[in-house]
Amino acid sequence: MAEPRPTEALETVFRLESPRVIAGVARLVRDVGLAEELAQDAVVAALEQWPRDGVPDNPGAWLMATARRRAVDLIRRRENYARKLAEIGRDLPTATAPPEEPADPDDIDDDLLRLVFTACHPVLSAEARIALTLRLLGGLTTPEIARAFLVPEPTVAQRIVRAKRTLATRNVAFEVPYGPDRAARLGSVLEVIYLIFNEGYAATVGDDWLRPALCEDALRLARVLCALMPKEPEVHGLTALLEFQASRTAARTGPDGAPVLLQDQNRRRWNRMLIARGIAALDHAHAHAQSPATTGSGAPGPYVLQAAIAACHATAHSYEETDWPRIATLYGLLAARAPSPVVELNRAVAVSMAEGPAPALLLVDALAAEPALRDYHLLPSVRGDLLRRLGRTAEARAEFARAASLTRNERERELLTRRADDCG
16 A cells, blocks of 8 residues: 655644644743744645655654744744843843742643643633634644534634634733632633534534534543543543443434434444443543542532433433433432523423423423523424423424424424424
């Protein structure tokens, strides 16, 4: 088999190694945008040398060394410039340097982890965090991100440029926070990975129900975060949740790409290896949550609870045999820990399976006035299903039709329209 051309090898290597290269350089220059530029400079150098000299034995190390040399050269030029300014102003009074902060033993000396926390800084909007994370940590190009989220390329490019500018102008430190700040920032990191996965798992807009590449990117980021922060229960909880959800991918669409609901899925097509990985990650989450040596409080966090719910589905032999009472209880705990109308809607679905559609319909009707659910298509979809099970087919048809009018995903609209027709 022919060896890959240098340009093909470079593209593959850079996608895999770019997060480490950017992170290693950012630690030197303290600027994510500049670090990315220096990493790109290393790619330009590789395009000049690899076709002539051949691909090096360790291409990732070659890119890192080249980018770091360019960073050091830049720092030296800055120092020389600063020295000349100092010589000009040597007769001016000098300011007293602030005292150095003592080194904190809780600081994590890992460049990649610093890059994760910087790209997901709460000072950025959710859209900017997602775009920057996929660019710096996922190795995706601007056109790839634009295609994944079905937005114009200029929009993605602007988000990335503004994100890097914001980090620079707000003097966001290239560091891993500690203490209370770490807990707050970790929530932002996990949210970004979760949002990336969800957009791939159930696309909000477009003609495709699934975008598996986005799920794979999010799952890879979650696994990297597990390796970097092995004692954080919520990190393992999120990873477990994504492993469980990803295990169903092959069964969630039919041959024509149409969505297949959970109750209709062929569970033999679920990926047992991913389920096993999810169970292992959930076990790690519970173990660290109960350990006094970690930041875990003993009570499961939102991602651990969601993973436990997903585990109930993953280990059930059929939809009917699922432990619905336990799922309803877990949703109750989740609602207490992270209150949300969407969580209550999901709890109502579990209650409908555990106790019947009538008590669940009362819970759903109580959510009708929630502003957050006013245009949420799954509210009338769930209500339509409960009404159908109660024999109120005319009302169910109207609810499914309303749900179809609210969704922006074409595949989901077809499914909901078909369910409305079935009620006729």
